[in-house]
């Protein structure tokens with residue numbers, strides 16, 4: 626199963642669970658309304674438990690995922706090679722080749738309006754992106770582990786030619 630199929634399955638299972646919960650609520654709330662004094666303590670107790678459960682889940686998710694944050698440390702970036710990227714209606718100016726296994730910092734700017742600088746790997750999956758803005762330089766650190774042909778696409782609607790705004794570079 627590839628990534629897109631996994632997303633589809635998760636989405637479908639989630640949708641079924643939500644619909645099931647809605648049907649459950651609809652089926653169990655048919656009777657006469659209960660008085661507020663009877664419902665309130667149960668609701669408040671449920672709310673407190675829900676709060677702590679969400680807090681615990683968030684803390685756990687942070688602890689598990691923090692080591693995988695994809696941003697390089699400043700030490701790793703000390704010797705990084707800067708690559709200038711200029712976006713303009715409707716294309717990108719950037720070098721034709723970029724070295725593999727070398728820390729890179731893309732210095733991204735635009736000459737006219739806001740653009741998106743989205744990098745797609747050889748398997749056509751989005752692997753990194755940053756905005757390209759006029760009169761401002763955004764820095765996107767990235768280290769390419771796989772050689773191949775990478776495509777750059779504009780990810781921000783920038784005018785009539787937006788859909789065709791592409792670039793490419795070779796990682797060697």
Ligand SMILES: [Cu+2]
Nearest residue numbers: 779781783787
């Ligand atoms: Cu665009």
